[in-house]
Amino acid sequence: MTDNEWSAILDSSPKEAYEYLFKNFGNLVYAIVINKLGSSCSREDIDDCVSDVFVEIFTNAKKFAAETGSLKSFVSTISKRRAIDAFRQLSRKYNASDSLDKEEDAYVPVSEENIEADNDKKMEKSELWKAVQSLGEPDSKIIMYQYFYGMTVVKIAEKLDMKRDAVQKRSTRAREKLRKILSENR
Amino acid sequence: MDREEKILYENLHGFDDKTVMTIAVEYPALYRAARERIMKLCVHKTPVSFFKVNNTKSDMQTVTGTEIYHRPLWRKYMSSVAAILLIAIGAGCMMYAGRNANINITPNNNNNMFGAGIARTTESTSIEQPEKSFSKIYLIEPLSSSATISDVSFMECPVSETVAVTDITAETVQPETEIFTDCEFIPEDIEIPDNSADIIQEYVPENSIPDNSILDEEIPTEQPTTEEPASIIGAGDWYCLESNGTFIKYHFYENGVICGENLEKDMTYSADFNIREDDSLTFSRLTFNHSESTKTEVIKNGRICFCDDENFVIIWDDTQDFDIFSRYDFHEAFNQESETGS
Known part of the structure; x- marks a missing residue:
């Protein structure tokens, strides 16, 4: 299924679109989230973050345009940002200090x-x-x-x-x- | 976690995007349970409106709150087999307990020490009566024990080897053998008529002989006549000589014979014999002497039955001198009688 086809089935068959998304990009989203949260967060937090990523992808699917980029990069970007947000929230929650704070997306002098x-x-x-x-x-x-x-x-x-x-x-x-x-x- | 592991944990994260994509492809980690768990979360969090197609509810939103529980198949079968086994074992135990309970519950009301339903009183008495006084019937010890004439004064009814001397009335006795049925008392003084020896019929009741005797072989197998035993034999005592040299005293009553006691071995007798048609002998006088005493008892009228053509069994009312250890030939009896004489 191409990216355009996926965009087309969003309205006709949301379930199929969801399953396609999860099947093809589940491991990627999981790896991205683990890459951000794996060393300092629990399994439940990671699952929660992954589910949030897919929810956001699905709810913002109409913003995706095949002409501007691939579905994979769309998913990766949302995953990464969502993972960072989750890390910050969890850091505040658990008062965790991690070297990832000095990651590229974090503000570092x-x-x-x-x-x-x-x-x-x-x-x-x-x-x-x-x-x-x-x-x-x-x-x-x-x-x-x-x-x-x-x-x-x-x-x-x-x-x-x-x-x-x-x-x-x-x-x-x-x-x-x-x-x-x-x-x-x- | 040691330091090395901690370093690995820290340094194996925070990769660049390209590395992460490589990791996602080469090392996929989402297993089925995790995938379903996350999928369920996604569906739960996604607004319902996004699943409606043409304002109809999508199948993704029809069922909520259910959890897919994957249990290995072998566990399902094992649990079923275990349940069936438990039920079977429990049912088997209940059946076994019920069967044993039925057996144990059945009461055993048979208090008869003789094993034949004979009821008797617990009173144990030993009564000495005159020899010819038969006011009561008493059980005696097994026939294997010898009894003296002086000790024996009444009928004794061996029932079994476990018989003990107890006081039994006619109403309570239920003898094992037919000879013990309808026992009646007999008069104390019985006069034996002179012609009582007219008809001598052998009457050996069944089961009246001790197990260790061979009297069955000695006594002729002639059947008694159809006349009543008493009319044939007459009331009185019959003494039968056994092969082991003991005499057994039989009493004849109207309804049969009750086995008597063993007499002492070395009794002797002499008699005037008259041979009858049935090969039995009658004698008008039979003297019986006890070898260890001077006591002499005289039987005025006696009856003798032949065991076979040559030997005979002495039956007497009184005693005569005779060697009781042997079977006597007819001729020997006469010869001995002439020798001993009374």
Whole structure:
């Protein structure tokens, strides 16, 4: 289904439009929200934020125009902004201090030191991401599911069709590998 | 969470958009339960107006508040099987308990120590009566125990090996065998007529003989006549010699014979024999002597039945000298009689 077709079925079949949206962009919205909230918020907050994203997408669907951009970027933008809003609300609620406050969308006083710190942070994240990708499967999946999405070992074992003990052992070995990789790179 | 894990948690977030999109494609994380949960939230939060098509309610909004509960199929079957098993076990236990309760509840009112429904009083007495005084019927100890003549003065009715001496009246006795039916008292003094020996019929009631006796083999199997036993045999005592050398005293009454007691082994007798047509002997005088005492009892009229062609059983009213350990041949009896004599 193209973006124009999706816009067309919004009036005739809202349920189908909703399901298409969720099916094709559910993981993306979830990843974006987790990327923003994963390290400091609970599972319920994340689910709540994801649902808010879809509600906002659906309610603002008529503003989407295929000519101006893709549906994917439309969904990504709304997801990102909604995630930031949720993070701020939850930060005020839980009084959480997080390094994400110094994220690109947050207001941060511009200074050389801040720019350098940000760049260093980004470099570290990039190296870590590459190191995780270099682990190969299923170790990279285990690391991402465990430390990005915050899934439990049981859930990971169920998703990857592995035993719980095997997932635990692989996770430990993967971290050791990452440590070696990162120490070698430095 | 250790430091290393914390660093991973922190640094594996806040990626740029491109990285996040890559993560969403390569590491999709929404599993079915999470997807349905979030979908339900979305539908709940979305205004109803957005689902109405041509002012009609959409199917997304028809059912609310329901939660899809996915339970593994095997759990459903296991729970059903467990429930059926529990019901079956419970029903089986109830049936088993009910069956045992019925068995236990049935009362056993049979207090008869003889096992044949004989009711008797609990009074236990030992009564000595004259030898020919039969005012009452008493049960005795098993026939295996020997009794002296002096001790035996009345009829005894062995019923079973577990019989004890108790006082029993005719009304209470329900004998196991037919010989114990309708027991009646007999007069104390019975005069035996002279011609009482006219007809001698062997009368050996069934089940009147102790289990350890072989009297069945000794006594002829001739059937009694159709006349009443008393008219044939006459009232009085019959003594039968057993193979083990003991005498068994039988009493004949109008309605049958009641087995008597064992007499002491070494009684002897002598008699004047008259052979009858049925091979029984009658004697006008039969003297019985007790070897261990000087007591001599004389039977004025006696009856003897043959066991077979050669041996016989001594039946007497009085006692004569005779060796009771042996079966006696007819000729031996005469010879011995001539030897011993009274």
